[in-house]
Amino acid sequence: MGDSWMENLTVVTEFTLEGLSNNPQLHNLLFVVFLIIYFITLVANMTIILVTGADPHLHTPMYFFLSHLSFVDICYSSVTVPKMLENLVAKKTISASISFMGCAAQLYFLVALVGTEGFLLASMALDRYFAISRPLVYGRLMNEWTCLLLAATSWTCGFLNASLHTALTFQLSFCRSHGINHFFCDIPPLLSISCSDTTRNEIALFILGVFVGLIPFFFILISYAFILHAIVSNWEKGQQHRGFSTCASHLTVVILFYGSAAFTYFRPTSSYSLEKDQLVGILYNILTPTLNPIIYSLRNKEVKMAVKKLISEKIFVHRI
Numbered sequence: 001m002g003d004s005w006m007e008n009l010t011v012v013t014e015f016t017l018e019g020l021s022n023n024p025q026l027h028n029l030l031f032v033v034f035l036i037i038y039f040i041t042l043v044a045n046m047t048i049i050l051v052t053g054a055d056p057h058l059h060t061p062m063y064f065f066l067s068h069l070s071f072v073d074i075c076y077s078s079v080t081v082p083k084m085l086e087n088l089v090a091k092k093t094i095s096a097s098i099s100f101m102g103c104a105a106q107l108y109f110l111v112a113l114v115g116t117e118g119f120l121l122a123s124m125a126l127d128r129y130f131a132i133s134r135p136l137v138y139g140r141l142m143n144e145w146t147c148l149l150l151a152a153t154s155w156t157c158g159f160l161n162a163s164l165h166t167a168l169t170f171q172l173s174f175c176r177s178h179g180i181n182h183f184f185c186d187i188p189p190l191l192s193i194s195c196s197d198t199t200r201n202e203i204a205l206f207i208l209g210v211f212v213g214l215i216p217f218f219f220i221l222i223s224y225a226f227i228l229h230a231i232v233s234n235w236e237k238g239q240q241h242r243g244f245s246t247c248a249s250h251l252t253v254v255i256l257f258y259g260s261a262a263f264t265y266f267r268p269t270s271s272y273s274l275e276k277d278q279l280v281g282i283l284y285n286i287l288t289p290t291l292n293p294i295i296y297s298l299r300n301k302e303v304k305m306a307v308k309k310l311i312s313e314k315i316f317v318h319r320i
Contacts, residue, residue: 014097016179017087031088037290038081044293045070047307055306061142062131065124066296068151072120073289076113079106080184080285087183103185108166110186114261114284115212116158121254122216123150125223128250133230161212168204172196182281217258224251249295256291260284 048070052063083106087096098106127147130138169187172194182189187205191198227247260283 014099014178015103015174015185017096017098017183017185018179018181027088031085034081034088034286035085037286038077038085041077041081041286041290042074044290045074048293048296048303051303051306055309058302058306061127061147062124064147065120065127065151068154069117069120069124069296070293072113072117073292075109076117077286077289079109079113084183098185103180103190104166104170106185107169107187107190108162110162110184110285111165112159112162114158115161116154117257118212118216118261119154119157120151121250121257122219122223123147123154124250125220125254126150128247129223129227132227132247157212161208164204164208168201172198172201184281184285186281213258213261217254220254252295253288253292256288257284260288 049067052058052067083098083102127142130141134141165187169190172191173196174190174193175195178193180189180193187201191201224247231247260280263280
């Protein structure tokens with residue numbers, strides 16, 4: 001009997017994703033809506049990557065980090081949205097399944113990309129700080145090697161964080177239920193269905209969350225406090241509009257990203273709510289990667305000019 005009990009604890013071949021809606025009739029509508037949003041995400045972020053790579057005028061630290069952010073957003077959406085769309089179109093029932101290894105891979109890359117994006121946003125804040133508050137030394141401090149180091153650190157910290165969380169999460173036993181109250185695999189819903197003691201996981205989630213989430217967030221706030229001080233100090237020089245516009249764009253993305261991430265990961269498992277977490281999941285998993293290129297770059301005159309130039313060159317080559 002004891003061996004049978006242990007076997008039931010360890011043998012898990014798949015999980016059930018409860019999905020976005022309890023009404024299967026809404027699945028077709030949700031499929032169309034999220035397919036359109038996903039398509040916009042891919043096109044907008046790919047445009048940023050192509051334009052910043054093709055136009056020499058955009059080979060600057062700001063656009064270097066923007067291209068990394070766009071790549072993260074493409075990967076970020078692609079981790080969860082295609083599986084969600086597959087489940088919506090293939091299943092007429094309320095729930096759909098995902099394999100154990102598929103769930104582990106989804107959680108790993110999701111957490112890795114969330115962490116990477118947080119550090120990239122902090123790197124972008126540092127870049128804006130030097131550009132606006134220390135313009136005389138900007139070119140010397142934010143050189144190619146500095147940018148590469150910051151980007152490499154962002155990716156490394158994100159994936160190390162994901163490795164620890166994935167290892168801790170999938171050593172738990174899931175004997176109580178295999179049904180995940182979400183439309184993708186994430187740490188809080190998995191902890192809520194585990195029959196193991198999750199105290200260690202919640203402590204790790206908090207400690208690593210402070211390092212990966214709160215420290216970069218406070219670094220961004222401090223950087224922008226200095227930036228705003230510099231903008232106010234130079235108000236009479238007529239340079240405040242552009243600087244404030246850049247700051248506002250960055251802070252909008254930061255608030256969207258860190259607000260939803262904090263709600264998801266900085267609270268006890270006992271307070272998990274299906275409806276609220278699905279809404280927040282849609283915000284930071286689907287909408288934020290779509291809004292990032294629009295907020296950051298597609299409203300930027302330099303990017304618009306580069307896009308027009310790239311399109312005109314392609315049309316010219318095609319006619320030839």
